[in-house]
Amino acid sequence: MKRTLLTVAAASCVLLAGPGLAQDLPEFSPAATEACLVGAADLPMMEACVGASANACMESNSMGYTTVGMGYCFDQERAFWDGRLNAAYGQVMAKDKALDAEMASLDSAAPSLAEALRAMQRAWIPFRDASCDYERAQWGGGTGGGPATLSCLMYETARQALVLEIRLEHGDQ
Numbered sequence: 001m002k003r004t005l006l007t008v009a010a011a012s013c014v015l016l017a018g019p020g021l022a023q024d025l026p027e028f029s030p031a032a033t034e035a036c037l038v039g040a041a042d043l044p045m046m047e048a049c050v051g052a053s054a055n056a057c058m059e060s061n062s063m064g065y066t067t068v069g070m071g072y073c074f075d076q077e078r079a080f081w082d083g084r085l086n087a088a089y090g091q092v093m094a095k096d097k098a099l100d101a102e103m104a105s106l107d108s109a110a111p112s113l114a115e116a117l118r119a120m121q122r123a124w125i126p127f128r129d130a131s132c133d134y135e136r137a138q139w140g141g142g143t144g145g146g147p148a149t150l151s152c153l154m155y156e157t158a159r160q161a162l163v164l165e166i167r168l169e170h171g172d173q
Helices: 002-016 031-038 043-047 052-059 067-105 113-137 145-170
Strands: none
Touching (some): 043 145, 067 113, 067 145, 113 145
């Protein structure tokens, strides 16, 4: 899948850049993003937190604002959000399946929440990829295209994770 190829491409850039480069990469921690999210009350405030840890990572050493450093930092935060997305999706799916079973026991003709969630997620993945391919195209083949793509993947993944987390938290209202 494209995400896997991008991760492999980012890792390859690090490995091909030369020995010792990995030790020079900025340090990544999700702490800045997590701290920002603590005070965020709604989706726009939460979205404003996306990239906080990637930015802190880039600022952590002189390597941070190189193409390799930026790509590394954006990809690390993307991975953080991807973990949250997968966890939220699994929890929302379980909750929706339980609601579907409850509705079926009442002989309801309501559409399946679990099937709708699965369809939504399956449609979102190509949307994310197309959006980020377009972002990369803005760079005309330049070296900024890699970090721009990873930044886009980070933001799109974060937004989807947040939407599902909000659904999980407020889905029964």
